Amino acid sequence: MISRAHIPATESLRRPALAVLLVLAGLPLVARSQAPAAALSGLSAELRLQVQDMAQSGARAGMPAQARVDVQVGQLDPRLKLAPCSQVQPYLPAGLQMWGRTRVGLRCVDGRARWNVTVPVQVRVFARAVVAAEPLASGVNLTQAQLATAEIDIAAVPGAVFTDAAGLLGRTLSHPVAAGEALSSSSLKMRQWFAAGETVQVRVSGPGYAVAGEGQAMAAGLEGQNVKVRFDNGRVVTGRVVGERRVEVLL
Incomplete structure (x- = not known):
């Protein structure tokens, strides 16, 4: 990306x-x-x-x-x-x-x-990126056949563009995309990686160190969004949702 x-x-x-x-x-x-x-x-x-x-x-x-x-x-x-x-x-x-x-x-x-x-x-900025091979409707689940690559002005595209179609397969479009238009992060519906109350893996990192532990999500974990996690000792931290039941905290 x-x-x-x-x-x-x-x-x-x-x-x-x-x-x-x-x-x-x-x-x-x-x-x-x-x-x-x-x-x-x-x-x-x-x-x-x-x-x-x-x-x-x-x-x-x-x-x-x-x-x-x-x-x-x-x-x-x-x-x-x-x-x-x-x-x-x-x-x-x-x-x-x-x-x-x-x-x-x-x-x-x-x-x-x-x-x-x-x-x-x-x-x-001209670079090769993934574009729609055909007009795509909102709500479509992306397949390889619907995607192509082309050199485009990526600076004119809102959101981050993709250079590899593999990262888009199975993702759902949040709005229609015209043929030849770039697929970007703003084109996709956010994935929910976990629900409120689920146990999640938390990685806390700072200058020169990183520790990991488990906590309870206090809200649903939406891709790329912040969420609060409570540890067993009662401490609450806020981190970014980075994957399935995974949260990253940067200090």
């Missing part, structure tokens, strides 16, 4: 590798003006290239090597009136994924006014 994270367009491989290395090392990329500082009303070719490289590097994290990324850099808001700046530093805003429609930050680090703005980018 592929969740939201990505890879670089072929053309970016022809650019200097130093820009990507700096991003991965957490060092700032700085665009330095070649002419006297002027008010920034648009992106220079150099700065646009750095924004593109930064978005691609952020998109590549965790993606399979065969995936490819296409980044389209938008325009600054024309209403902005930014003071002249000799050094503009692109950065990835905290909490934003380089996936689909997103933004890259720009801040002035050498100018009479230290401004901070963002520029829109469109990140498309």
Whole structure:
């Protein structure tokens, strides 16, 4: 299954590798003006290239090597009136994924006014994923014959996509899916792995340790959801449902 994270367009491989290395090392990329500082009303070719490289590097994290990324850099808001700046530093805003429609930050680090703005980018990630081989109705239990693979823009798909049809066999669709449309986690009905009151296996893990035990589920265990479990000593923990009668607690 592929969740939201990505890879670089072929053309970016022809650019200097130093820009990507700096991003991965957490060092700032700085665009330095070649002419006297002027008010920034648009992106220079150099700065646009750095924004593109930064978005691609952020998109590549965790993606399979065969995936490819296409980044389209938008325009600054024309209403902005930014003071002249000799050094503009692109950065990835905290909490934003380089996936689909997103933004890259720009801040002035050498100018009479230290401004901070963002520029829109469109990140498309192309990879092979499981799609419907034919139109499928809501409530269908999936079979191998109903599934195929195709290269799609996985960044445009809500939820996590699947690269292996085996993980979908027997699953039930929560809504109709058109032929050629990707099957994702949001397409499937959640499975109930156990009922309230059942004994479940609990794995508790933290930095450098992991312990396991048994407890009683205090509610039905729905796939990927949190549930409370009570141990024999009365202690109650909250963990994520990860399989049949299995709960994982991360500390």
